[in-house]
Amino acid sequence: MMSPLKVLLSIISLFAVLGIIALIYPNDGIHVGDKTLRYPKLTEIFEKQSEADSLSDSTAAADPEEAIREMMEATKRQQFAAFSDSLKFYEDFFEKGRTRFDLPNNDPTWFDRFFLHLELAALESTVVHIVHYGDSQLEEDRISATIREDLQDEFGGAGPGMMPAIMTVPSQTTSHASSGALSRYILFGPKDEEADHSRYGPLAQFAKLNGDATITIQRRKERKGQFPHVGAYKTIRLLTNKSGRLKVRLNVNQTVVDTVGQNDDGTPKEKHSTKVVDAGEPTVDTYNKLKVYTWKLKDTTSIAKMYLSGNAEIYAIAADGAYGVAVDNVAMRGSSGTIFHRIDTELLAESYKAMNARLVIMEYGGNLVPSTSSSNIEWTKKLITRQIQAVQKANPDADILFIGPADMARQKDGQWQTYAALNMTIKALREVALDNGAAYWDMHRVMGGNGAMIKWVNKEPALGFTDHIHFTRRGAAYMGDLFCSALRMHYDYFKFRDRHNISDEKLKDIHKWSTEEQIEKEKNALPERTFLNVKRRTKKAKGGAKK
Missing domain, CATH: 3.40.50.1110 (SGNH hydrolase)
Incomplete structure (x- = not known):
């Protein structure tokens, strides 16, 4: 059974050989009859990888409609946030005001x-x-x-x-x-x-x-x-x-x-x-x-x-x-x-x-x-x-x-x-x-x-x-x-x-967004409270052990 070191050396050797072939291989390939054998250059390999990464990271940029949708959604969230605060002032009165x-x-x-x-x-x-x-x-x-x-x-x-x-x-x-x-x-x-x-x-x-x-x-x-x-x-x-x-x-x-x-x-x-x-x-x-x-x-x-x-x-x-x-x-x-x-x-x-x-x-x-x-x-x-x-x-x-x-x-x-x-x-x-x-x-x-x-x-x-x-x-x-x-x-x-x-429809959307935001805030706040409680319980347990 091969040791891990030998496996690593074998992989490195294989990559080295492939790299040397890529370096010395003719740019126009090797002609065999009416066929041409080609081998990719190292620069081509790394450029393609870079392009793939870039394409993966900029899907929205490559899709203008998606970019517009994201921009509109961000604007709507910003508006809803501003409207929600003002509407809450009125709606608190409508719900709780004495008059x-x-x-x-x-x-x-x-x-x-x-x-x-x-x-x-x-x-x-x-x-x-x-x-x-x-x-x-x-x-x-x-x-x-x-x-x-x-x-x-x-x-x-x-x-x-x-x-x-x-x-x-x-x-x-x-x-x-x-x-x-x-x-x-x-x-x-x-x-x-x-x-x-x-x-x-x-x-x-x-x-x-x-x-x-x-x-x-x-x-x-x-x-x-x-x-x-x-x-x-x-x-x-x-x-x-x-x-x-x-x-x-x-x-x-x-x-x-x-x-x-x-x-x-x-x-x-x-x-x-x-x-x-x-x-x-x-x-x-x-x-x-x-x-x-x-x-x-x-x-x-x-x-x-x-x-x-x-x-x-x-x-x-x-x-x-x-x-x-x-x-x-x-x-x-x-x-x-x-x-x-x-x-x-x-x-x-x-x-x-x-x-x-x-x-x-x-x-x-x-x-x-x-x-x-x-x-x-x-x-x-x-x-x-x-x-x-x-x-x-x-x-x-x-x-x-x-x-x-x-x-x-x-x-x-x-x-x-x-x-x-x-x-x-x-x-x-x-x-x-x-x-x-x-x-x-x-x-x-x-x-x-x-x-x-x-x-x-x-x-x-x-x-x-x-x-x-x-x-x-x-x-x-x-x-x-x-x-x-x-x-x-x-x-x-x-x-x-x-x-x-x-409009009435937009008002419903704002209320829906506000409710979802509140739920999200409470959800995000939960791990922090849990972590603090765990820390308190841990400290208490340690203190108890010392006694």
Whole structure:
């Protein structure tokens, strides 16, 4: 048997002989008859090997498509990494923020359709209405006024939106007066104030005209710059029944400039004064049950006076800007919002269409809490489900947002305590909203949960009244600000995706990539932790052995 040394020497000898042959072998080979015997040179052998190595190492360079794919993949990873960090900021709020919205299917893009309508309003010279229904928390235009001002500042718009012909509770933003042959019918009050039909219109109330009447709306004087957008009316509308016999005239205040001489420099001296002028003939749009009179004013006004004569049902008067957003404050004292299924669906649908209502806010629940118990909670859920579905049927093109009750307290054993049924009611309302494709905003959670109203009442200045149920004006404005901040997060998220062309499909890819990256990081971190644990265990074992 040959030793390893002898085997090695044999291999070296063989290579040496082959090398010598390669060196002395003729370049053009050895000719035998018509055949030529060739032997490769050493340079050829090493060059081929080098080429093979080079080819193996640069497959991507030899394939341009592969190189482009790798470059695009690297760029995509870089973009995804940058997008993922920004998206995480928003999505952390959507998941954990105290003022967050609860959204159907946890879809943070739920508001996209609404935001698109708001952005298109200026381009298309249209007014988008947000109809804000609620109970007595909304009286005096509370909460709604703050939301309106914020959105009109962002998207344009003016005016207080829709108002009833007869207002029994004053508004903090708009002075409203009516006189003459008007009778009021409401769906959310005592039985003797209801009509003998269901034609209540978009405000769940109407005024019956039987003769002559006047309705005047006017911006209230601003308090320290509050609500600057609410008074610049550019569009006035009147919603009535189609079959009504009505004559209507509109007067508005208009600023007139007269020349009253010359200034010292020779320029005309002008005097500005306000005069009452006739707004002219309105355009009339007729639906199956609804008739809408519209005045497009040449200049903005803060006072409008309407003269009515005849027999008709007056569903609403609306004062808006030329374009932008309008927020209608529809407060229903004592209501739980269980009246929508009783409004004539066709009339309600035509009203929403005429006013271009794209978001319907239903802020209810506080009046349900005192009577709610485990024995009737399922009945409550069915009742609220019916209301949401009634609005959806009348306006399938609008999004619906349900705002649940705030924290509420009552005295028990001499102490103020949150109502026992409040959390049960909130849970039921949230489930109903989400199950029916509506979003939900939890005022109770936003305030801080159980006991929060007690703290709001005790704040200086107070944010809640001493009844421990209603907000003060300051508290309502603060709640409106919190709502707008939460909505602003969704709008910023909408704009971020728009700026970077992040489609729904791309968003899914980013989330998938982010998940895979996280898994990879955890996987790579595992050996290091295992190694450290082994080292610790080894040291411990050695220490034990020494003892």
